Amino acid sequence: MRRTRGPRRKRSCNFCADNVKVIDYKQHEMLSRYVNEFGRIRPRRQTGTCAKHQRALAVAIKRARHIALLPFADE
Numbered sequence: 001m002r003r004t005r006g007p008r009r010k011r012s013c014n015f016c017a018d019n020v021k022v023i024d025y026k027q028h029e030m031l032s033r034y035v036n037e038f039g040r041i042r043p044r045r046q047t048g049t050c051a052k053h054q055r056a057l058a059v060a061i062k063r064a065r066h067i068a069l070l071p072f073a074d075e
């Protein structure tokens with residue numbers, strides 16, 4: 001059972017805070033932060049992104065995988 005000490009702080013979306021309009025699939029360094037060590041896309045509750053940017057992030061990661069900028073799975 002988890003103990004809480006005070007109110008939980010709401011995590012803000014990094015893309016909303018930076019006023020990002022388009023998530024570019026060519027920025028593979030930035031996209032690799034949202035992929036875990038097994039090559040899977042990390043969920044919203046871990047990354048703190050909003051639903052709108054999480055969907056755009058998933059599309060960008062999938063496009064980067066097809067062009068071989070990101071691996072499909074880690075060896």
